[in-house]
Every structure is written in C-alpha cells, then in structure tokens.
Amino acid sequence: xxxxxxxxxxxxxxxxxxxxxxxxxxxxxxxxxxxxxxxxxxxxxxxxxxxxxxxxxxxxxxxxxxxxxxxxxxxxxxxxxxxxxxxxxxxxxxxxxxxxxxxxxxxxxxxxxxxxxxxxxxxxxxxxxxxxxxxxxxxxxxxxxxxxxxxxxxxxxxxxxxxxxxxxxxxxxxxxxxxxxxxxxxxxxxxxxxxxxxxxxxxxxxxxxxxxxxxxxxxxxxxxxxxxxxxxxxxxxxxxxxxxxxxxxxxxxxxxxxxxxxxxxxxxxxxxxxxxxxxxxxxxxxxxxxxxxxxxxxxxxxxxxxxxxxxxxxxxxxxxxxxxxxxxxxxxxxxxxxxxxxxxxxxxxxxxxxxxxxxxxxxxxxxxxxxxxxxxxxxxxxxxxxxxxxxxxxxxxxxxxxxxxxxxxxxxxxxxxxxxxxxxxxxxxxxxx
Amino acid sequence: xxxxxxxxxxxxxxxxxxxxxxxxxxxxxxxxxxxxxxxxxxxxxxxxxxxxxxxxxxxxxxxxxxxxxxxxxxxxxxxxxxxxxxxxxxxxxxxxxxxxxxxxxxxxxxxxxxxxxxxxxxxxxxxxxxxxxxxxxxxxxxxxxxxxxxxxxxxxxxxxxxxxxxxxxxxxxxxxxxxxxxxxxxxxxxxxxxxxxxxxxxxxxxxxxxxxxxxxxxxxxxxxxxxxxxxxxxxxxxxxxxxxxxxxxxxxxxxxxxxxxxxxxxxxxxxxxxxxxxxxxxxxxxxxxxxxxxxxxxxxxxxxxxxxxxxxxxxxxxxxxxxxxxxxxxxxxxxxxxxxxxxxxxxxxxxxxxxxxxxxxxxxxxxxxxxxxxxxxxxxxxxxxxxxxxxxxxxxxxxxxxxxxxxxxxxxxxxxxxxxxxxxxxxxxxxxx
Numbered sequence: 001x002x003x004x005x006x007x008x009x010x011x012x013x014x015x016x017x018x019x020x021x022x023x024x025x026x027x028x029x030x031x032x033x034x035x036x037x038x039x040x041x042x043x044x045x046x047x048x049x050x051x052x053x054x055x056x057x058x059x060x061x062x063x064x065x066x067x068x069x070x071x072x073x074x075x076x077x078x079x080x081x082x083x084x085x086x087x088x089x090x091x092x093x094x095x096x097x098x099x100x101x102x103x104x105x106x107x108x109x110x111x112x113x114x115x116x117x118x119x120x121x122x123x124x125x126x127x128x129x130x131x132x133x134x135x136x137x138x139x140x141x142x143x144x145x146x147x148x149x150x151x152x153x154x155x156x157x158x159x160x161x162x163x164x165x166x167x168x169x170x171x172x173x174x175x176x177x178x179x180x181x182x183x184x185x186x187x188x189x190x191x192x193x194x195x196x197x198x199x200x201x202x203x204x205x206x207x208x209x210x211x212x213x214x215x216x217x218x219x220x221x222x223x224x225x226x227x228x229x230x231x232x233x234x235x236x237x238x239x240x241x242x243x244x245x246x247x248x249x250x251x252x253x254x255x256x257x258x259x260x261x262x263x264x265x266x267x268x269x270x271x272x273x274x275x276x277x278x279x280x281x282x283x284x285x286x287x288x289x290x291x292x293x294x295x296x297x298x299x300x301x302x303x304x305x306x307x308x309x310x311x312x313x314x315x316x317x318x319x320x321x322x323x324x325x326x327x328x329x330x331x332x333x334x335x336x337x338x339x340x341x342x343x344x345x346x347x348x349x350x351x352x353x354x355x356x357x358x359x360x361x362x363x364x365x366x367x368x369x370x371x372x373x374x375x376x377x378x379x380x381x382x383x384x385x386x387x388x389x390x391x392x393x394x395x396x397x398x399x400x401x402x403x404x405x406x407x408x409x410x411x412x413x414x415x416x417x418x419x420x421x422x423x424x425x426x427x428x429x430x431x432x433x
Numbered sequence: 434x435x436x437x438x439x440x441x442x443x444x445x446x447x448x449x450x451x452x453x454x455x456x457x458x459x460x461x462x463x464x465x466x467x468x469x470x471x472x473x474x475x476x477x478x479x480x481x482x483x484x485x486x487x488x489x490x491x492x493x494x495x496x497x498x499x500x501x502x503x504x505x506x507x508x509x510x511x512x513x514x515x516x517x518x519x520x521x522x523x524x525x526x527x528x529x530x531x532x533x534x535x536x537x538x539x540x541x542x543x544x545x546x547x548x549x550x551x552x553x554x555x556x557x558x559x560x561x562x563x564x565x566x567x568x569x570x571x572x573x574x575x576x577x578x579x580x581x582x583x584x585x586x587x588x589x590x591x592x593x594x595x596x597x598x599x600x601x602x603x604x605x606x607x608x609x610x611x612x613x614x615x616x617x618x619x620x621x622x623x624x625x626x627x628x629x630x631x632x633x634x635x636x637x638x639x640x641x642x643x644x645x646x647x648x649x650x651x652x653x654x655x656x657x658x659x660x661x662x663x664x665x666x667x668x669x670x671x672x673x674x675x676x677x678x679x680x681x682x683x684x685x686x687x688x689x690x691x692x693x694x695x696x697x698x699x700x701x702x703x704x705x706x707x708x709x710x711x712x713x714x715x716x717x718x719x720x721x722x723x724x725x726x727x728x729x730x731x732x733x734x735x736x737x738x739x740x741x742x743x744x745x746x747x748x749x750x751x752x753x754x755x756x757x758x759x760x761x762x763x764x765x766x767x768x769x770x771x772x773x774x775x776x777x778x779x780x781x782x783x784x785x786x787x788x789x790x791x792x793x794x795x796x797x798x799x800x801x802x803x804x805x806x807x808x809x810x811x812x813x814x815x816x817x818x819x820x821x822x823x824x825x826x827x828x829x830x831x832x833x834x835x836x837x838x839x840x841x842x843x844x845x846x847x848x849x850x851x852x853x854x855x856x857x858x859x860x861x862x863x864x865x866x
Contacts, residue, residue: 229811254856351828366825378662392799395784423687
C-alpha cells in the first residue's frame with residue numbers, strides 16, 4: 001500500500017519531508033569497471049569494441065560490421081507493421097513541429113555608445129545518441145532525442161545501440177531512419193560512450209552525447225563529460241497528479257500506473273482535495289494491478305514509493321507539488337490554466353482530464369526527456385538548445401572604446417591585470433592622438 | 434619561445450594536432466579529500482564550516498559570524514575609491530543591459546488537431562555563487578555571475594567567498610551589493626560548495642551553484658551535481674587572434690598577453706596571413722614581457738603554450754580556428770563580419786581592431802564566463818538561461834485526443850507499456866461513447 005498523508009495531520013510536514021528524501025535508486029558503484037572499459041576503447045579502438053561486444057552482448061562482430069549497412073537496415077525495417085510505421089511517422093511529425101518553434105533567434109544591436117553587440121547560435125557539428133537494448137529499447141526515445149538534434153541543424157547524428165545475441169529492434173531502426181539519423185552502430189554500454197567521445201577506427205568522435213542508459217552508461221557519461229557535452233543523467237520516472245473530485249478515478253489510476261509500470265523505482269503521487277476521490281483512485285489502482293502485464297513492477301513502485309496526499313485546497317496542493325518538483329505533473333481540475341500559474345517547478349505540465357501523461361510520451365509534441373529526482377528545480381527537458389551553442393559578439397567603434405575603455409582600464413588595474421589594461425590603453429592612446 | 438607553424442609545411446597537420454592535444458592543466462586528484470569535507474559539512478553543518486575555515490583560512494568565526502552583516506559590508510565598501518565604484522557601476526549597467534535581452538519568451542499555440550501546446554520559463558528559486566579568495570578574487574566575476582541570475586529573476590542569491598586571515602576584498606563586496614546579492618558568507622573551498630548544496634544551520638541550501646574555483650571547488654561541484662545544478666567547470670583562459678598585416682603589432686601582442694597573464698596554463702595563439710606581421714607581434718610580446726608585472730606567469734604561458742601560425746588565407750585561418758574552438762576569438766581583419774560568418778565554434782568573438790578582448794572581460798556587456806578547453810564545440814558562455822528552467826505545457830481537447838490518441842495507443846503497445854495505452858484507451862472509450 002502506498003503512503004497516505006493528510007496535510008491536516010500534526011506530523012504531516014515530517015512525513016512529507018521523509019517522502020521527499022526517500023532514496024529510490026541504488027546506483028551500483030561501477031566507476032572502476034567503467035574507467036577500465038574507457039581506457040581499453042581509447043587504447044585499442046575497434047578491437048576493444050569487438051571484444052567487449054562479444055563478452056557483454058554475446059555477438060561476434062566482423063571488423064567492418066560495427067555499423068548497420070543500408071541493406072541491413074532495410075531488412076529489419078521491412079518487419080515493421082504498417083500501423084506501427086504510421087504511428088511513428090505521426091509522432092515524428094508532431095515532435096518536429098513542436099521543436100521547430102524552439103529555435104532561438106540570433107540578435108544584433110548597436111548601443112548609444114557605438115558598441116555593436118549580439119549573439120549567434122550555431123549547431124553542434126556531431127552528436128551521438130545512446131539507445132538501450134533489450135526491454136528499455138524505446139523507439140519513442142529515438143524520436144525524442146534525434147529530432148531536436150536534426151531540427152537544431154546537427155550535420156552528423158549517430159546512434160549506438162546494443163543488439164544482444166544479434167537481436168535488433170526494427171522499430172528503433174525505423175525511428176532512426178524517420179528522424180534522419182546518419183549512422184547506427186551495434187555497440188552498447190560504457191564502450192559505446194567511450195567510442196562516441198574518443199572515436200575509434202570505425203566511429204568518428206562526436207561533440208555531444210545524449211540518451212538514457214543503465215548504471216554503466218551513466219557512469220561513462222559522467223566520465224567523458226568535459227571532453228564532450230552530455231545531457232542530464234536521468235533517474236527513475238515520476239508523476240504527480242493534482243485532481244479534484246470531478247474526475248474519473250479510473251483515468252487517474254491508469255495515469256499513476258503508466259509511470260509506475262516503467263520501473264520499480266518509479267514514483268506516482270496523487271494530491272487531491274477530496275478524501276473519497278483519493279480512496280476511489282486507490283481502489284482503481286489495486287484493481288488494475290490484478291491484471292496489468294507489468295503488475296509486479298508497477299505494484300512494487302506503487303507499494304514502495306506511491307503516495308496519496310489529501311490537501312485543504314488547490315493552493316496548498318500547488319505548494320506541495322513545487323516541493324516535489326515532479327518530472328510529470330497532471331492538473332486534473334476545473335481550471336487547470338489557473339492552477340498552472342501557481343506552479344513553479346515541473347518538467348512538463350499536462351492540463352485537464354483529456355491529457356494523459358502518456359500522450360506526452362509519444363505524440364503530444366513536447367519532449368519526453370525530462371528532469372527527474374527534483375532536478376526540475378534547476379533544469380529543463382531536452383530541447384533544440386541542447387544541440388546548439390551561443391557565441392557572443394562584440395564590436396567597438398573608436399567612439400565606443402573611448403567611451404567605455406577607461407572603465408575597463410580602471411577595473412583591470414583594480415584586479416592587478418596589467419596587460420588587460422594596457423591592451424585598452426594602447427588603443428586609446430592612438431585614438432586620442 | 435612559442436611554437437611557430439606554417440600551414441605550407443608538410444608536417445603542419447601533425448604539429449597542429451599536437452598543439453590541440455597538449456594537456457595544459459594537471460588537475461591534482463583531490464577527490465577523496467573533497468568527499469571527506471562534504472561528508473563533514475553534511476554531518477556537522479556550521480560546526481564543520483567553522484573548523485575548516487580555521488584550518489584553511491586561519492580565521493576564527495563566531496557561530497553567528499558566517500554571514501557578513503550589513504554594517505560589516507558598509508565598512509568594507511567604504512574603502513573603495515570613487516573611481517573604482519563608478520567603473521563597477523558602469524560595467525554592471527552594461528552587463529545588465531546585455532543580459533536583459535537574453536530573456537527568452539514563453540510560447541503557447543493551438544494546433545489544427547486542437548492540442549494547446551507551449552512552454553513557460555521560470556527562474557531557479559535560489560542560487561549560490563562561489564567567489565575565490567586571494568589573487569583570483571575578481572569583482573568583475575561577481576558581476577558576470579550575479580547579474581544574469583538577478584535578471585533571470587532568482588529571488589535568493591548568495592555568495593560564498595573565503596577571507597584568508599580575515600582579509601576581505603572590498604571591491605568584491607561592492608560588486609555583490611551593486612548586483613543585488615542577498616547574502617554573503619565567509620567560507621570557501623569544498624566546504625562552501627557543500628554548504629550551498631546541502632545547507633547548514635546558517636546557510637539555506639540553493640538549487641544552482643555557479644562560479645570559478647580551484648581544484649577542490651571544481652571537484653566539489655562535480656560531486657554535488659545532480660543534487661543541485663552547476664555551471665561548467667572552467668579551465669585556463671584562452672585567446673586566439675586572427676590578424677592580417679594591417680594591424681598594430683603592439684595591440685595584438687598586448688591582447689595575447691592579456692590572456693597569458695591570467696595563468697601559466699593559459700594559451701594565446703596568433704593566426705596571421707603575413708609572416709612579417711607574425712614576427713613583429715612576437716617581438717612586441719617579448720618586449721612587453723621584459724616589464725610586465727606578471728611577466729613570470731605570462732612568460733611561462735607564452736613559452737609553453739603560445740603559438741604563431743602562418744595561414745595561406747582567411748578561409749584557412751577560420752578552419753584552423755574552428756578546430757581550436759577558442760574561448761575568446763579576435764578577428765582583426767578588414768572585414769571581420771564576413772570572417773565571423775565562417776566561424777562555427779567560439780565562446781565569444783571580438784570584431785575589429787578597436788575591440789580588445791579585455792573590453793569583454795569588464796564592460797562590453799556580454800558575459801566573460803565562457804567555454805574553455807575546446808568545449809565551445811558543444812557549450813555556451815554563462816547567460817540568463819543558466820538561471821531559468823523551462824516547463825513544457827500540453828492540453829488536449831477531446832477532439833485532439835480522438836485525433837492523436839490512437840497513435841499513442843499503438844506506440845505504447847509496441848513498447849509493451851500497457852498502462853500507458855490504457856490511460857488513453859479509457860478516455861477514448863468515454864469520448865466515443
């Protein structure tokens with residue numbers, strides 16, 4: 001059974017703080033093993049990738065067999081049913097339409113002193129996307145990572161995906177093709193991250209690596225950070241639903257379960273202003289848990305980390321939600337826009353009863369790669385900005401330098417950086433004759 | 434003497450690659466010591482801060498003496514000469530004017546299917562800025578970190594700055610006041626980062642930490658990343674100047690030295706299309722190195738990591754610069770705008786002979802916290818975006834769910850996420866009667 005909390009209880013704050021502090025994930029310490037794998041790939045390149053793939057994925061790769069050929073892609077993709085293809089294309093189209101709007105503008109202006117200032121955005125030249133193998137190999141994640149990169153203008157986008165026992169996921173390959181991915185390699189784990197960061201004979205290095213993975217992949221991403229850019233290190237999925245009594249308990253129960261079924265460490269929380277509704281949702285969850293395919297995973301998540309919180313009013317519910325800073329937040333209330341205006345920290349907000357979180361996982365348009373573990377307090381979901389960088393621009397006219405140069409000379413002197421000051425002084429001397 | 438390279442030489446590519454691969458910084462491995470310090474601060478809070486400050490900064494703090502009081506600030510700030518204050522205020526005004534323009538827009542639209550989509554930016558609630566003590570305690574850095582945070586709307590902004598032997602830097606305190614910093618604490622090192630991330634009795638925890646620091650500070654920032662957001666880990670400063678013959682060699686020499694004087698590990702590179710000009714700049718550098726206050730630092734940087742590269746033309750110079758991806762790039766050529774159009778990777782570009790890099794360090798307006806060590810390939814300088822986060826928004830009308838829900842059901846089934854699919858199915862069933 002999940003935790004039941006009532007904000008009217010005297011010990012609510014203690015219990016809520018405990019809920020927030022609960023550690024849901026035990027990251028095994030694989031850092032030493034990962035350091036060894038990265039060193040091996042840097043030293044031996046493709047040969048290391050081939051050995052490690054044999055060892056971890058039970059797959060013998062030929063020296064020229066790391067990349068999928070076009071024909072191999074075609075053969076796999078041909079297995080995808082037409083309806084699945086249509087759904088993926090529909091999703092891709094909507095994700096692209098949303099992310100195109102995120103493209104930021106360049107800027108340039110000249111200020112009253114005569115300084116021309118601004119900035120310019122340019123895409124990362126090459127990006128690598130990690131795709132997990134096995135159960136967590138999601139074609140939707142390929143779209144969510146690859147489309148923002150291509151919208152940003154990344155010229156070379158490659159994927160690494162393990163194919164345990166040689167089994168590829170045709171939907172992942174199709175999603176990659178739909179998204180315009182340029183290269184796909186049959187490697188996984190820390191060795192794939194090392195290859196993307198440092199390059200091998202077959203795999204040219206990239207500048208940025210994104211995508212989810214297991215503890216080895218996460219540790220490898222932390223290690224190569226700085227050499228290349230990385231996205232966030234994702235934790236287990238989370239949903240928080242704020243719902244009033246005027247909802248179908250079954251809808252809300254299924255929304256909670258849709259995150260609980262991801263992972264035993266996932267967290268689903270309901271905050272409601274109506275005690276009876278909270279009970280009805282709990283009963284509906286229990287009922288679905290009897291038949292759900294992934295009932296053992298979802299049941300463990302709900303039992304260990306689930307919570308139902310009774311709040312006095314929506315204002316209080318919003319305050320509690322901000323303390324959680326959830327990855328996914330559903331607002332199932334009469335005026336969801338007004339309630340959204342009171343929320344400060346959330347990865348994504350789903351407004352109203354017709355917007356189940358699962359729509360956002362696939363076809364809504366916004367990205368489903370979102371900040372977890374309360375990091376929505378300081379970070380955002382994946383976007384085109386993750387594949388762009390900004391160069392600031394400045395050009396002084398002689399008059400501008402005469403106007404603001406003396407302040408720079410003064411500050412350089414106060415910081416004892418003499419050459420900084422002289423570089424301004426030499427120019428002012430020439431300008432002032 | 435710095436390296437001289439000529440793109441016409443047969444072994445140029447090998448030598449240039451060596452230059453790029455040169456490791457300029459030896460980071461001592463302080464990770465274990467830092468882990469101990471963080472654990473101590475988490476366990477003992479203020480008491481640990483007081484002990485560590487006694488040990489590292491030779492300063493005895495009273496239990497209620499961690500924060501500067503208003504009167505203590507006033508007393509220190511009164512020491513600042515009026516001209517320094519005016520220069521700092523001028524700089525702050527220009528930095529604010531630039532960063533205000535970076536504020537991104539929220540967005541909302543309704544698509545043909547009836548889905549209302551968009552996003553919303555909100556500020557981080559609390560941010561902490563680390564300011565080094567001693568020689569590298571720069572008031573300009575306080576402005577460059579604090580002003581973007583305040584422009585973004587951060588409500589609580591605090592600074593930690595060590596005061597070795599009780600010595601505070603009045604200009605740092607004045608810069609903090611001008612920038613609107615709310616709290617200033619006399620602690621430094623890994624213990625300050627731990628206090629900002631986890632909080633103590635005197636220091637409430639923040640959500641985001643920025644600012645430069647030594648190896649201990651950098652290691653501590655890496656360790657608390659995830660619990661809070663951090664900015665980049667900055668490496669030694671770099672400048673690359675592309676200059677044609679039509680420049681004053683003295684200007685360019687001083688620009689190169691203005692980065693070389695920061696740090697023995699700094700790097701200054703000149704790419705020129707004119708061999709004679711390259712020689713003239715080198716001679717000017719040597720001449721200034723005879724008298725410069727920081728000649729031992731600047732001389733070591735120039736000798737060990739400096740380079741003068743002779744290129745065939747500006748097109749080639751731009752290509753080489755992109756391989757370096759410099760933190761600071763000066764374009765001292767007849768048409769700097771045209772050349773800037775050929776550059777893809779740089780932290781900041783300074784256009785034309787009247788724009789010395791030092792202007793950008795102080796009063797230009799753009800931020801001087803910029804990506805180093807070739808990370809301009811995938812990252813950007815500090816900006817208001819570092820203190821904001823984006824929440825994506827989605828609201829489906831019943832019609833929108835009917836239009837795109839079936840694709841979500843299909844994809845959920847293909848990923849074996851049954852509850853995801855059912856959360857859509859249950860709603861479609863009700864809508865479709």
